[in-house]
Amino acid sequence: MNQHITHSAIIEEQQAGWRFDQALAELFPDYSRSRLKEWIQAGAVELDGQVVTKPREKVLAGMSVELDVVVEAEERFLAQPIELDIVYEDADILVVNKPAGLVVHPGAGTPDGTVLNALLHHHPEIAQVPRAGIVHRLDKDTTGLMVVAKTLPAQTHLVNALQAREITREYEAIVNGVMTGGGLVDEPIGRHPTKRTSMAVVSSGKPAVTHYRVAERFRLHTRLRLRLESGRTHQIRVHMAHIRHPLIGDTQYGGRPRPPQGAGEELLQGLRIFKRQALHAVKLELDHPVTGERLAWEAAIPDDMVKIAELLRKDAHEMKDDKYL
Known part of the structure; x- marks a missing residue:
């Protein structure tokens, strides 16, 4: 299931003269600057009614911004009915207590049977989030707690919080x-x-x-x-x-x-x-x-x-x- 995202905003006075992607990152903080840059280059953002594909384009105060993008669901990985020990879950995040022996993300030698495959089965909509919402990993044989984002905004905020x-x-x-x-x-x-x-x-x-x-x-x-x-x-x-x-x-x-x-x-x-x-x-x-x-x-x-x-x-x-x- 794909996700349709739309947002509108007006370039503010203090953002005048900024790069397009820089202004968007402040206007739409729920998304990472790199993701917004990708959307600009893909032609998914209009500036004063015109599609602008250059992230470095300078903006002026009062310009209107229209974001209209379809985020395609992650279809590279299988949803598999693997049991997860979920210690907390709400609409935005879930926290998993990972056992030993369970790999977090598919990779060389482990194409499936991972936490990511289990997440896709538990909450199919998480396919709309990169890496099925995984923001940090534990080694295969390390046990314990890891947080997962169920939405794009939650993932952006958690990644930023980790970096900070x-x-x-x-x-x-x-x-x-x-x-x-x-x-x-x-x-x-x-x-x-x-x-x-x-x-x-x-x-x-x-x-x-x-x-x-x-x-x-x-x-x-x-x-x-x-x-x-x-x-x-x-x-x-x-x-x-x-x-x-x-x-x-x-x-x-x-x-x-x-x-x-x-x-x-x-x-x-x-x-x-x-x-x-x-x-x-x-x-x-x-x-x-x-x-x-x-x-x-x-x-x-x-x-x-x-x-x-x-x-x-x-x-x-x-x-x-x-x-x-």
């Missing part, structure tokens, strides 16, 4: 090594120079900041609470590996099992069978893109992370190493 660091995203993780205290990692992240499927701290990368604090110490591991300022691919995994505290189970970034000396068989087995990065998006907080109301959600720690923390806690107690408790 107005959305709070907190994570729980368990890492190798005992950390003495909290801190932050402020290191740029980009594609690994030799491993195409991995990211790394590289000087040519994009800025990335991760805050972390110690939630619990064990004999040779630490449970952390982390908060992202930016949202680079694999950011927490790369930053923790960079400071030599890779996540348990994250073999891609050096998180192979490292049991403490004298660990019992139960803990040894628990570490061996933990086959994903111990990372969970536990809290999400944002201003609603339409009402402006501040909303927050929390998702319980998944059973596999609860279990491994219990085993590490039990090990510390049994070894009577109280300084880690």
